[in-house]
Amino acid sequence: MIRLQGIRKAFGKNEVLKGIDLTVDKGEVVAILGPSGSGKTTLLRCINYLEKPSDGEISIDEFAVNCRKPAKKDIHALRRKTAMVFQQYNLFRHKTALENVMEGLVVVKKLPKAEARQKSVELLEKVGLGDKLDAYPSQLSGGQQQRVGIARALALNPEVILFDEPTSALDPELVGEVLAVIRKIAKEGITMIIVTHEMSFAQEVANHIVFMEGGAVVEEGPPKTIFQSPKEERTRQFLARFTSDSAYSI
């Protein structure tokens, strides 16, 4: 179980997260929605300390990090318990698909090379890239790179995988293949927190929807409630804009 309590983050005087509380149960898929600039990315980055929260507590099961005075080893432990899939993929550019997946296993988890390799090949096959093991990121399409990114995250056996708009940098025709992979691993009971603008996807894969605005959680609940009968006016407005947007684009 992942628990965020009173997470705050300010960039200079600009308070971007104003005390976020969030609980994610094991195996749950949480989708975070909200307008641009509402702090979704910042919140996700705080969970693995790519951004240092100014206050609050992050806990994963028994393990807890007090963001006021985090120990260096706690930050490392937190990062080893989480994995992230980036909007811009961020694959290691000088390493092949296989090496990208193996890297964490060999360097961080200290697995023997052969074992790491075998596990990585299996994962790449799972995301449909069994034939691209030796390709460098520069030789892969965005969709393929992002699938390698997902395999790299899965390899670490994390307690939670954090996705920051995993498909928003992709050409529309490549979105489907990445969503299909995420859908597949969601069914395996891996805990995930996904920031996304793909409303129908969120509705379909998430067990829990969080709507953020202005650095705070406005409303949260099961997809059915949030999408069909949101309590808050702001949620309603946001969703209405989205559904009308997509109506236009069709």
Next chain:
Amino acid sequence: MGAKFDIRYVFEYFVKLLPYIQISLFIVASSIVLGLVFGLLAAIPRLYRVPVLQRLSQVYASFFRGTPILIQLFLFYYGLPEVLKLIHIDVTRFPVLVFVILVYGLHSGAYVSEGIRAAVTAVDRGQVEAAYAVGMSGFKAFTRIVFPQALAIAVPILANLVIATLKDTSLAFTLGVMELTGKAQTLPTMSRHFIESYIALAAIYFIVSVVLERLFLLVERRMLKHERETGNADRVPLGKKWLKKRTNAGLALSKGGTRA
């Protein structure tokens, strides 16, 4: 002036100069090695923003980049022994080559430090974040992810530096070092065929430069094999972005002509 032009002297002097390539290359190699050490030492405080050392490293880099190397040679060869005498260290009997290599080492170190800085900052910030997200320590992220990529970016910068240093060694003769240029000036003292000697000298520098350039190109190709593109629609923007960064790094570093 000299004697009437006679092409046979060009060939004769060319052959006679060949053995002196060794000395010039020796100066280049030792000063580059020294320069890599100085450059790394100077780059670290700037990369990690160490308060006082950072300033010091900036002063060092701008001094050696901003003054002619000929003056640097004179300052160190004539000035350093005097300064050291004040603290009772006698270096007046050190071979001149020691001073020459020290100066070229410090000089190229200034460029190396800028090069390291430029190359490291040219590596996308997302690479470090991905390394952290995978669970690596700062040290591991640097040595396994940032440094190898920075090195590949730095190869063309290093190539420029090596070739520039080779050309700069032609000034070592002013302190009496018998390298290529020094020899080329003494060879025709009897025959007076100076022009022929200079033509032979230019040819040798040119050939050595071209060979070095080719070698570096091979190394660069090898190290950048991961950036070779193979006709795929949507990795082009990333590649372009990267290339742009790379040329920025190159621009910051490129050494202009001879700075005597």
